[in-house]
Amino acid sequence: MTPIDVDEAVTRAHREEWARVVAALTRRFGDLDIAEEAAAEAFATAVERWPADGVPPSPGAWLTTTANRKAIDRIRREDKREDKHKEAQLVSHDEPPEPVGAIEDERLRLIFTCCHPALAMETRMALTLRMVGGLSMPEIARAFLVQEAAMGQRITRAKAKIKTARIPYRVPSAEDLPARVSGVLAVLFLVFNEGYLATGPGTDPVRHDLTAEAIRLTRLIRALLPGDGEVAGLLALMLLTEARRTARVSANGELVTLAEQDRGAWDAALIAEGHQLVRERLAARVAPGRYQILAAINAVHTSARDVRDTDWSQIVALYDQLVRLDSSPIVALNRAIAVAELDGPEVALAAVDRLEDKLADYHAFHATRADLLRRLGRSQPARAAYGKAIELAGNTAEIAYLTRRRDQLG
Amino acid sequence: MQYLVSVIDDRTDSATPDEMAAIRAFNERVQAEGHWVFAGGLGDPSTATTIDNRGAEPVFTDGPFLESKEYLAGFWVFQAADLDQALELAAEGSKHCNRRVEVRPFL
Known part of the structure; x- marks a missing residue:
């Protein structure tokens, strides 16, 4: 097994097993701090040992067992003199971990x-x-x-x-x-x-x-x-966003905007499931919360087979509804992006500029300004705004996209 | 596990007869349910005396150790299984005494 394979195995185990290990240890020791520290130590041990010993056949079980030992070691160190009884209890629990499925x-x-x-x-x-x-x-x-x-x-x-x-460490009661x-x-x-x-x-x-x-x-x-509208709304929102995931980053690692995405690459099954949830909430005829509105906005986007078919007036109307529930500047920024399609970049830019006080440190604020300025043919301020957005952005694909856009300015 | 539920107010001994009746009924229920440890109302901070006997002689100072507009006007000590149960009791206490309350665990 190559070092890269081992790295991948550790990364995968971290992704798949971290929460399970922490949850199992919290359940057993009743202490988040011990659980977190022991889980972190177990993963550190994996990084150390797996390259030499090989990746264990069941990484999750190996990590849970290792983390259990680490936790017991720590508790023994701390309780050595004070609490012999507790130590004895812990020893009696020193058994193989439950199968992974049982602790779902x-x-x-x-x-x-x-x-x-x-x-x-x-x-x-x-x-x-x-x-x-x-x-x-x-x-x-x-x-x-x-x-x-x-x-x-x-x-x-x-x-x-x-x-x-x-x-308490439990799922709340039904009420x-x-x-x-x-x-x-x-x-x-x-x-x-x-x-x-x-x-x-x-x-x-x-x-x-x-x-x-x-x-x-x-x-x-x-x-x-199953009856909670916002749970359904959030799930729909996530599904309709996730559906566009593969179309969202190009082969050379650059962000592809919604307008430029290959809509044929969207995941039709996820979109169908998301649309079904949105329809279900519409049929419920209960005033929607913010996730349901965001899901509806994404349903409008994903209903258009071509970006030119997008019903922007519907999207702006949904954002108006959202602004009434959530007056945050980020919602106002996203509304302005939709307004640019309906009323043009000039109107949108005026709305975006009003948010400067609150969003000066937010990369998307500068990226939005840059795009609007570019569309208005104002290359100099657009260049500066792209620069600021690149400086603040943390996502590699977004930085690549913004950099290309900046460099293409006349 | 015991929790201190502090009643926050800017006056003291200020409960109306209706509030007193509601508090009494609540206290009786808490006692019947086995959560009762202790409770009481306190004189206002101007009646406090602060004492420092860390030196050679005790020093008495007229007034509370901390001046604030709002203060501890009374308290409950509840026995509860966990914070959820303590919060539930404290939320009912807040309603019955018609004051804000603060919950803190005993160590």
Whole structure:
């Protein structure tokens, strides 16, 4: 087995097994901190040992067993003098881990704990990305546009609160479930977005592992809450976005915009499933939440066989509906992009420029301005805006696309 | 597991007769359900005396250690299985006493 094969095996195991290992250890030791540290140590051991020893036949079982030992070692070190009884208990539990399939729902438990309402929303997202998504601290810090040290502190504080205040490790009761779901959906949407527009110079431009994980977990929640419109909406939104994944990055690693994508390369099955969910929500005749509106916008896009057939007035109308629910500048920016198609780039640019105070550090703000300025033939300011967008963008495909666009300016 | 539920107010002994009745009924239920440890109302911070006996002599200072517009006006100590149960009790406490409350775990 070549070093590259081993690297791939470790990467795959991390993607597939991280959350399972953390969830199984949290269940067993009742402590997220121990679970996370032991899981991280187990993966570090895999990186060290697999090149020499070979990749074990069942990497997940190997990692769980190794992480269990690491956790027990740590607890023994800490409790050596104080708690002989606890040690004896742990020894009696030193048995082979459960088969991987049996702990499937453990991850759902882990999600609800990480998304507990006693934690700040940003903390819930960070914790879920770390514990369930397995993202590294720099990746999470980047997703939130904060310093790595600050993010580390936030996660450390959250773990301490979960432990000290005894936030339970379980799926909420049926009556609490709907209220607990919206926080979970926000987190899953963020995980999906990090996968769809992955950041970092060493990462793939689209991380199918994260988008697939977000979809998988959203499906799981939909199975639990089939009547929840926002769960259906988020799943539809993800499916309709994921359907365009392969068309979204060119063979030479450049982002392909929605207008330029080969629509024949879109995944027809995912689109059909997404459209079905949107129709189901329309038929429910209940006022839609933001995910349902975003799903409807994506349904309009994916209904057009050619970009010229896109019903932009419908899209702008949906964005108007969304603005009433969510007054964030990012929604206003996306609305302006649709307005450019309906009323022209001049009108859109005026709307975008009004957002400068709030979005000056957001790459998509500058990328949108650059595109509008280019279409208006204003090459000089367009060049500067592309430069700013390139500087702030973290996605390799997007940087490649923006760079080509800038270099093609007259 | 025990939790301190602090009642936050900018006045003290300010519950109306209706609020007092609601609090009493809630307290009786909490006792019947086995979550009761202790509860009480406190005099306002101007009645506090702060003491520092870390040196040779105890030093008494008239007033609270921390001046703030809102303060601890009363509290419950609940026995609860976990934070979810404590939050549920505290949310009902907030409703019955008609004040904001803060929940903190005992170590």
